[in-house]
Each structure stands twice: as C-alpha cells, then as structure tokens.
Amino acid sequence: MIDLYTWATPNGWKASSTLEELGLEYNVHPIDITTGVQKEAEYTAINPNGRIPAIIDRDNDDFAVFESGAIQIYLAEKTGKLLPTDDKGRSRVIQWLMFQMGGLGPMQGQANVFFRYFSETIPAAIERYQNETRRLYGVLDGHLQNNEYLAGDYSIADIANWAWARIHNWAGVEIDEFPAMQRWLNQLEARPALQRGAAVPHATNYNSKGESNDEAVKGVSSIVTGPAGKQEQ
Numbered sequence: 001m002i003d004l005y006t007w008a009t010p011n012g013w014k015a016s017s018t019l020e021e022l023g024l025e026y027n028v029h030p031i032d033i034t035t036g037v038q039k040e041a042e043y044t045a046i047n048p049n050g051r052i053p054a055i056i057d058r059d060n061d062d063f064a065v066f067e068s069g070a071i072q073i074y075l076a077e078k079t080g081k082l083l084p085t086d087d088k089g090r091s092r093v094i095q096w097l098m099f100q101m102g103g104l105g106p107m108q109g110q111a112n113v114f115f116r117y118f119s120e121t122i123p124a125a126i127e128r129y130q131n132e133t134r135r136l137y138g139v140l141d142g143h144l145q146n147n148e149y150l151a152g153d154y155s156i157a158d159i160a161n162w163a164w165a166r167i168h169n170w171a172g173v174e175i176d177e178f179p180a181m182q183r184w185l186n187q188l189e190a191r192p193a194l195q196r197g198a199a200v201p202h203a204t205n206y207n208s209k210g211e212s213n214d215e216a217v218k219g220v221s222s223i224v225t226g227p228a229g230k231q232e233q
C-alpha cells in the first residue's frame with residue numbers, strides 16, 4: 001500500500017494519476033497547502049522540501065519519496081510500466097520528464113503566480129513567464145506533430161506534461177495555435193485513470209476557461225488530514 005500526501009495541483013495530479021494508471025492501491029492524505037501544514041515538522045519528515053506531493057511505500061520499509069518526477073520514476077520502476085528499461089527508450093522518457101520538471105512546471109507555475117496571485121501586478125513578469133510557457137508549449141506542439149506521445153509509447157512523461165498543460169488557462173496562456181498539443185491533451189484527458197487522478201484529493205474547476213477555482217479550493221479545507229494519516233478534521 002502507498003500513502004499519498006497531496007493537494008489538487010498539477011504536481012499532485014502527477015502522483016495520483018500515475019498511481020491510477022499503474023493500478024496501485026493508495027491512501028490519500030490531503031495536505032491543504034493553503035494552511036501551511038506542509039511546512040510542519042511532521043510533514044517535512046516525509047518531504048524535507050515542505051511541498052506536495054510525497055509518498056510512503058508501506059510495502060518497502062516505509063520508504064518515503066518526494067519530488068513529483070522522482071515519485072513517478074519510483075512507481076514506474078516498482079511496477080515495470082510506463083518507463084521502458086532499454087537505455088534509449090528510458091532516456092527519451094526521462095528527457096521529457098525533465099523538460100516538465102525543469103521547464104514547463106517552474107515557468108508555468110511562475111506564470112500562474114504573477115498572472116493570478118501576486119500582491120502586485122508586474123506586467124513585465126507576467127509577460128516573461130507567459131511567453132516562456134508559450135514557447136515551451138510550442139516545443140511540445142512541434143514534437144507532437146510527428147509523434148502520438150512524447151517519448152515512444154504512452155509514459156510517465158506524458159502524464160507529467162499533461163498535468164501542467166491541462167491548466168494552461170490558469171496561467172492565462174491560450175493554446176489555439178498548438179493543434180498537435182490540443183490533440184494530445186484531448187487524448188489524455190479522455191483516459192479514465194487520468195480523470196480519476198485529477199479528481200484527487202477533490203475535483204476542481206482549474207480547467208474552466210478563466211474561472212477562478214479559489215472557492216473550490218477553500219471549500220474543502222474541512223477535509224484536511226495530517227501526515228501519516230492523522231485525522232485533523
């Protein structure tokens with residue numbers, strides 16, 4: 001059994017969706033990151049970075065894993081699925097996973113912050129991060145024009161990039177100019193396992209065009225549970 005510590009964000013969906021695709025059993029421990037519980041010692045003992053997601057593998061000496069990409073690799077290797085074992089195939093998947101970890105996630109994350117949340121409106125910062133996010137979407141689109149998936153067969157790299165690209169509206173970046181990326185997003189969005197994963201720990205309306213989901217997030221704060229399954233309801 002896997003314990004999953006998560007919240008309704010792209011990095012959280014990467015972990016829950018990978019667990020769903022791999023058919024692994026897991027317990028969800030919602031970590032409401034709007035409360036700061038992720039910075040408390042009980043949680044940083046699991047994830048020293050004080051962020052979601054994290055997992056504990058109860059079937060492997062309570063082994064804890066943090067960083068969403070590392071969680072995906074760990075789970076894929078545990079099951080022998082969604083990550084090839086031949087050196088070139090494996091490298092291709094890792095390359096596109098790192099593209100998300102080092103590029104799309106951080107850049108789109110900053111675009112989200114400066115477009116939606118930052119205390120000041122700084123047009124130059126919004127423009128910089130939205131432009132970089134758009135450029136990265138262009139890279140995805142270019143590759144997907146000639147490839148069904150990012151790295152050979154469907155893999156953890158697709159899940160990682162999908163989890164971010166699906167909420168492009170949240171960063172204020174439209175994707176009308178990226179038809180291949182849209183085709184790929186629609187294809188992935190239709191996968192039942194990804195739909196289940198994106199509803200963990202609760203459904204959101206991040207994907208609704210331009211609508212705020214603040215209410216959706218705040219409305220579930222009463223279901224917060226603490227690390228290691230300690231109920232704090």
Ligand SMILES: N[C@@H](CCC(=O)N[C@@H](CS)C(=O)NCC(=O)O)C(=O)O
Nearest residue numbers: 009010011033051052053067068069
């Ligand atoms: N590189 C980390 C990033 C994790 C991350 O930034 N998580 C965000 C939610 S998407 C978080 O926990 N934010 C709360 C905070 O920063 O305190 C990963 O991929 O797991």
